[in-house]
Amino acid sequence: MKVLVYGAGVLGSYLAHALVRGGNDVSVLARGKRYKQLKEDGIVIRHHFQRKNTVDAVNVIDQLQPQDHYDLIFVVMKYNQFPSVLPILAENISDNIVLVGNNADAASMQTFLNENSKVKKNMAFGFQLSGGMREDSGRIIAIHGRGQMVIGGLDGDIPFKSALEQTFKNAKYKLSFNENIDAWLKSHMVPIAAMNAIHYMNNFDFHKIAKDKNALMQMISVMDEGFMILEELGYRIDPAFQVKTVRNHRIFAYHGLKIFHKLPVTKLIEGSFSEINALFEKFDELKKAVNISTPNWDALKKQSTDKYRNEVIRDSR
Numbered sequence: 001m002k003v004l005v006y007g008a009g010v011l012g013s014y015l016a017h018a019l020v021r022g023g024n025d026v027s028v029l030a031r032g033k034r035y036k037q038l039k040e041d042g043i044v045i046r047h048h049f050q051r052k053n054t055v056d057a058v059n060v061i062d063q064l065q066p067q068d069h070y071d072l073i074f075v076v077m078k079y080n081q082f083p084s085v086l087p088i089l090a091e092n093i094s095d096n097i098v099l100v101g102n103n104a105d106a107a108s109m110q111t112f113l114n115e116n117s118k119v120k121k122n123m124a125f126g127f128q129l130s131g132g133m134r135e136d137s138g139r140i141i142a143i144h145g146r147g148q149m150v151i152g153g154l155d156g157d158i159p160f161k162s163a164l165e166q167t168f169k170n171a172k173y174k175l176s177f178n179e180n181i182d183a184w185l186k187s188h189m190v191p192i193a194a195m196n197a198i199h200y201m202n203n204f205d206f207h208k209i210a211k212d213k214n215a216l217m218q219m220i221s222v223m224d225e226g227f228m229i230l231e232e233l234g235y236r237i238d239p240a241f242q243v244k245t246v247r248n249h250r251i252f253a254y255h256g257l258k259i260f261h262k263l264p265v266t267k268l269i270e271g272s273f274s275e276i277n278a279l280f281e282k283f284d285e286l287k288k289a290v291n292i293s294t295p296n297w298d299a300l301k302k303q304s305t306d307k308y309r310n311e312v313i314r315d316s317r
């Protein structure tokens with residue numbers, strides 16, 4: 001299959017690697033420094049758990065032209081970065097698009113493409129279950145078991161499911177089709193926002209957070225309230241164990257989070273507050289539709305977004 005991975009950061013690079021190894025004709029779209037790194041060195045990955053390095057040569061482009069046709073395009077970037085790419089996808093003739101990453105607003109992105117595209121777009125949304133970070137040299141440190149993506153469409157079955165299955169057939173990578181992908185993505189953003197906001201407030205000092213009972217209990221309360229908002233809006237939390245754990249087994253959740261923050265590997269998972277800031281903003285819109293009290297969610301959102309705003313203002317001076 002002729003595939004484009006649009007966005008060559010931590011997760012996009014790993015996806016491109018898996019697809020190349022699966023026998024596909026893979027191009028990667030990157031910009032600036034990343035474009036140069038990929039052109040010169042290929043996709044360089046340190047697979048942390050597997051204790052091995054891989055280098056894959058791929059076709060690298062820095063622009064998607066309207067007439068460039070791909071059987072599948074995976075857009076792999078942060079939630080706040082998708083909007084700048086949607087008009088470019090709308091102009092392009094390819095029809096099968098998967099947006100991969102945190103997404104609190106899949107429906108509006110689909111509507112935008114439906115209303116603005118020159119050719120009818122078939123869309124799916126995915127989340128890759130891996131993590132990692134990028135070194136200055138461009139090498140990716142990838143944390144993964146077998147590669148895996150949770151994927152689904154907003155309107156039932158994905159029309160290009162067979163193309164997806166064919167693309168991944170020989171890749172060491174599992175697609176987990178999910179009929180409830182919008183709820184899955186919204187459920188996922190709740191723990192991510194709660195944890196990442198506390199990481200950010202503590203300057204990503206995981207060692208300190210692991211010892212701070214108040215911070216860990218605050219994470220749990222914020223998650224519980226985030227899930228309450230989604231439930232009130234009619235979303236089924238997916239997977240359900242997340243809400244059951246933070247609501248009914250708080251001590252278990254506390255010890256789980258404590259262990260998680262102590263693990264050396266946790267430090268290798270990159271976090272960005274620019275994305276969380278945008279997710280909080282979108283979640284505010286959802287929150288307006290329900291009338292429930294969420295003091296922990298509101299306080300953490302305010303503290304972390306105020307800190308972010310001050311830092312962005314300070315850095316722009």
Ligand SMILES: NC(=O)c1ccc[n+]([C@@H]2O[C@H](COP(=O)([O-])OP(=O)(O)OC[C@H]3O[C@@H](n4cnc5c(N)ncnc54)[C@H](OP(=O)(O)O)[C@@H]3O)[C@@H](O)[C@H]2O)c1
Nearest residue numbers: 007008009010011012034077078081101102131132269270
């Ligand atoms: N990293 C993790 O550990 C991890 C774990 C689980 C989930 N996730 C989620 O997965 C998603 C992707 O994360 P990630 O870590 O792969 O992000 P990332 O490393 O920041 O990668 C995003 C890539 O997209 C590129 N990009 C953004 N806008 C672009 C544009 N307009 N044109 C061309 N390229 C553009 C960026 O370019 P530059 O190189 O110029 O920045 C970057 O290379 C996010 O939702 C994230 O939260 C990440």
